[in-house]
Amino acid sequence: MNKSISGFSKLSKSEKIDWIVSTYLSNSNNAKQTITQYFNTNSKLQQLHDEFIENTISNYYLPLGVAPNFLINGKTYAIPMAIEESSVVAAASKAAKFWMTRGGFKTEVISTTKIGQVHFMFHGDFNSLERYFNAIKPKLIEDAKPITKNMEKRGGGILDIELRDKTKDINGYYQLHATFETLDAMGANFINSCLEQFAKTFKAEAEEQLDASVEIVMSILSNYVPDCLVRAEVSCNIEDLAEGNIDPKTFAEKFVQAVSIAEVEPYRAVTHNKGIMNGIDAVVLATGNDFRAVEAGVHAYASRHGKYSSLTHAKIENGIFSFWIEIPLALGTVGGLTSLHPLVKIALDILDKPKAKELMQIIAVAGLAQNFAAVRSLTTTGIQEGHMKMHLMNILNQFDANTKEKESIVNHFKTHTVTHSAVVEALEKLRTE
Numbered sequence: 001m002n003k004s005i006s007g008f009s010k011l012s013k014s015e016k017i018d019w020i021v022s023t024y025l026s027n028s029n030n031a032k033q034t035i036t037q038y039f040n041t042n043s044k045l046q047q048l049h050d051e052f053i054e055n056t057i058s059n060y061y062l063p064l065g066v067a068p069n070f071l072i073n074g075k076t077y078a079i080p081m082a083i084e085e086s087s088v089v090a091a092a093s094k095a096a097k098f099w100m101t102r103g104g105f106k107t108e109v110i111s112t113t114k115i116g117q118v119h120f121m122f123h124g125d126f127n128s129l130e131r132y133f134n135a136i137k138p139k140l141i142e143d144a145k146p147i148t149k150n151m152e153k154r155g156g157g158i159l160d161i162e163l164r165d166k167t168k169d170i171n172g173y174y175q176l177h178a179t180f181e182t183l184d185a186m187g188a189n190f191i192n193s194c195l196e197q198f199a200k201t202f203k204a205e206a207e208e209q210l211d212a213s214v215e216i217v218m219s220i221l222s223n224y225v226p227d228c229l230v231r232a233e234v235s236c237n238i239e240d241l242a243e244g245n246i247d248p249k250t251f252a253e254k255f256v257q258a259v260s261i262a263e264v265e266p267y268r269a270v271t272h273n274k275g276i277m278n279g280i281d282a283v284v285l286a287t288g289n290d291f292r293a294v295e296a297g298v299h300a301y302a303s304r305h306g307k308y309s310s311l312t313h314a315k316i317e318n319g320i321f322s323f324w325i326e327i328p329l330a331l332g333t334v335g336g337l338t339s340l341h342p343l344v345k346i347a348l349d350i351l352d353k354p355k356a357k358e359l360m361q362i363i364a365v366a367g368l369a370q371n372f373a374a375v376r377s378l379t380t381t382g383i384q385e386g387h388m389k390m391h392l393m394n395i396l397n398q399f400d401a402n403t404k405e406k407e408s409i410v411n412h413f414k415t416h417t418v419t420h421s422a423v424v425e426a427l428e429k430l431r432t433e
């Protein structure tokens with residue numbers, strides 16, 4: 001059977017579904033019903049979602065949860081989180097509550113500079129290229145004025161453009177390396193438009209003034225933003241870490257050891273940072289930001305010293321336990337999905353309509369809280385205890401357990417270890433009784 005098609009994008013949504021179902025899903029039960037049951041009955045809302053991307057066939061739901069009780073620089077937040085993984089929202093809430101009574105989170109934005117580059121090839125004399133660049137630089141900025149005018153009115157715009165010689169890496173390779181301040185916009189469109197204009201101006205004048213041609217390879221922002229940095233921290237006296245039957249000194253020491261391991265051991269660092277990204281991505285997604293851009297930038301930053309390492313750090317000094325994170329986050333609270341997706345608007349409203357700088361701080365806190373909760377579990381009870389309790393419900397739902405069955409099984413597993421097979425077995429036993 002021919003499983004390819006030309007003109008798929010031109011089909012109506014219903015034709016697309018029919019083609020997918022008949023071509024790839026003929027052996028799946030109720031495939032069409034499964035796809036269409038997620039349509040929203042509000043046709044305007046459905047159309048809005050259909051038009052976010054191309055070739056839409058349905059909606060893919062993610063739960064939106066809220067982690068309350070985050071005290072950040074003296075202000076209390078409930079943080080919206082969109083994520084499919086159980087335990088993440090519970091862990092964030094638990095960490096928030098823990099630190100609420102211990103001074104809360106302290107944060108600061110260190111820098112907000114974003115970067116974009118025009119990559120080009122030139123095989124002529126470097127000195128004349130440099131002279132040409134210095135002469136044309138004001139025109140590069142001037143020609144981009146129609147794009148930068150509004151941003152400049154608000155206090156942002158192009159910060160600088162440098163010529164970078166990369167010929168040691170690739171023969172003939174140079175860059176226009178530009179820095180930007182994009183205020184409350186993530187800035188991808190703004191930066192890319194500026195870069196494409198720089199490329200046009202740079203190339204046009206080069207023809208007459210240089211001994212060799214300038215070949216533009218591409219113009220694009222960088223998702224590596226080491227100068228768009230935010231820091232979040234918690235600290236308290238070691239004794240104040242006491243909770244339940246945990247000895248605070250042993251806990252603090254083990255916690256610092258665990259973080260040190262993530263600082264030196266890449267296998268651990270990746271998982272450690274994954275836990276941080278559980279918190280970060282969930283808020284990035286809920287607030288309509290680009291989590292792929294954030295992920296790419298954050299992991300590059302974690303490798304900035306040539307070896308992948310922890311994004312968080314911890315220490316004990318003079319009886320004080322401190323735990324902090326420093327990460328690059330390029331975020332927007334205007335433009336893009338923020339004004340289009342009704343739930344994104346709600347998420348931003350829950351956060352009291354933050355500016356991008358405030359959102360950077362909130363999201364860094366979500367990452368730090370998540371990491372605190374994970375490392376605390378890992379160094380005390382182990383991660384599975386809490387995870388499996390949440391997992392239990394997922395398994396029960398997967399097997400369509402009714403309320404009575406759920407009650408009975410949850411009760412049973414208060415004194416038994418949760419494993420997938422043990423839950424299935426217990427449910428089967430209950431059903432045959």
Ligand code: MEV
Pocket residue numbers: 085271272273274275276278374375378383
């Ligand atoms: C699971 O999603 C995240 C953890 O593995 C993070 C960590 O190990 O620190 C629990």
